[in-house]
Amino acid sequence: MRPARRHHIRLAVITSALGVGLFLAGGLGLSPWPAARSEQGTPAADAVSAPVSDPLAADITGLQDHLRKTPQDPVALATLGLDYVQQAKATADPSYYPKAEELLKHSLAVQKADNFTALGGMAALEAARHHFTPALNWARQAVAVNPYNSSLYGTLADAFTQLGRYGEAADAVQRMVDLKPGTPSLSRASYVAELRGDTDTARTDMQRALQDAAGPADRGFAHYYLGELAFNTGDPAGELAQAQAGLHEAPSSVALLQAKAQAEAALGKTDAAIADLTQAVQRVPQPEYVLALGELYQSLGRTQEANQQYQVFRAEQKLFAAGGVALDSDAALFEADHGNPQDALTIARQGLRTRPFLESHDALAWALHTNGRDREALEESNEALAQGTRNALFHYHRALIQQSLGDSAAARTDLTLTLTINSRFNPLHAPNARAILAALPSTP
Secondary structure (H helix, E strand, O other): OOOOOOHHHHOOOOOOOOOHHHHHOOOOOOOOOOOEEEEEEOOOEEOOOOOOHHHHHHHHHHHHHHHHHHOOOOHHHHHHHHHHHHHHHHHHOOOOOHHHHHHHHHHHHOOOOOOHHHHHHHHHHHHHHOOHHHHHHHHHHHHOOOOOOOOHHHHHHHHHHOOHHHHHHHHHHHHHHHHOOOHHHHHHHHHHHHHHOOOHHHHHHHHHHHOOOHHHHHHHHHHHHHHHHHHHHHOHHHHHHHHHHHHHHHOOOHHHHHHOOOOOOOOOOHHHHHHHHHHHHHHHHOOOHHHHHHHHHHHOOHHHHHHHHHHHHHHHHHHHHHHOEEEEEEEHHHHHHOHHHHHHHHHHHHHHOOOHHHHHHHHHHHHHOOOHHHHHHHHHHHHHHOOOOOOOOHHHHHHHHHHOOOOOOHHHHHHHHHHHHHOOOOOOOHHHHHHHHHOOOOOO
16 A cells, blocks of 8 residues: 555545535535545545545535526535535545536626635635646635635645645645634644654644544544554554544544555555455545555555556546546556556656645656656655655655665665654555665665
8 A cells, every 4th residue: 555645635625514504604614534645635635535425415415406496596506516526535436526617617607706615616626636726726716705714724725735835835724723723724734744744743733633523523534634644654553543443433434444454454464454445445446545455465466456456546547537637646656656657757747747746746756767767856856855744655765766876875764764754654665665775785
């Protein structure tokens, strides 16, 4: 499995909380659950997926019924569009995105002035499709209309983060916390700290988010992120405990099931990990889960089963692209590791143009490395780590680039740091990191 990429979760900005009850009040809320990584994000971040939600389906049905009677209701149109964005994330079905766009634009056509729900919805839609410059533009318009809506600052922060504008993202998150301290804002504050390598503050913020959680879904969300922090800092047993606690709160969460599987794989409980990942893929075939299952199979020498998952991953990437989603780091890393290095480079270059986030720099570094362009790769790898992020995969990539450039001392330093951060960060790459480190010449 790849290390978790929390930004996909952060991209699940707008939720089914914008259902019939909230649309009547013109509300705008944040999803308590991650979307696939796309993701990625979210912070995260992103995906991982929201649990398939019966309340969300009920909201959609109710809004559809309402719009049959009142087809020009701008808030209902916008809210249904937002629900379709969430449904796309919850089901890994990008065909909902064009439907969402049609509804949101219809809402704006009916009422352009002060329609912050539709403006925020367009920001969420563009972020979900990894079009972050348009997402930022829409979010700014929404904030200008309603500068006291905390959720809109979350949307703004997500766009700034994915565009590599970390200071502005931190400012937007702080404004969000000031307006409404709670699980959505504190989880973003946690991610701001994690990006700069301050995992202690990140953990403290998520523990506050857990304490402030309004209900089981928010508690499950906080447990998920506390688990990701545990795993990313080399504590898979801690992640397993958090995933189990989260599943007690939110037993239908596919995200927590995937987290449980990730921890089980790292702890050597491979049968349990395969069973849980298989269930996650069957319930919500997020590309991240499919790839994780394939890499776990490959690490066990089960090549045919791994290749089957990789074929599914490729097919899903085509579906997401057809749904208007811009492919970037995940697709680039997949091609670099399991496919065509030249395709990896093409995807990574385009990804960096549209999403100059640190993960895009890392993906381009690795794609350049697999194409034998290590001097350029080192520049991108350094950029990926410039914020101080403690990411085992990033350091592993830089170590192998340095090794290819003949700098054994630097490679040793980065490999040592890789395994210090998380010695079981990936079932394929972690064993390779240990083997390469053992084979490097001793430091004089």
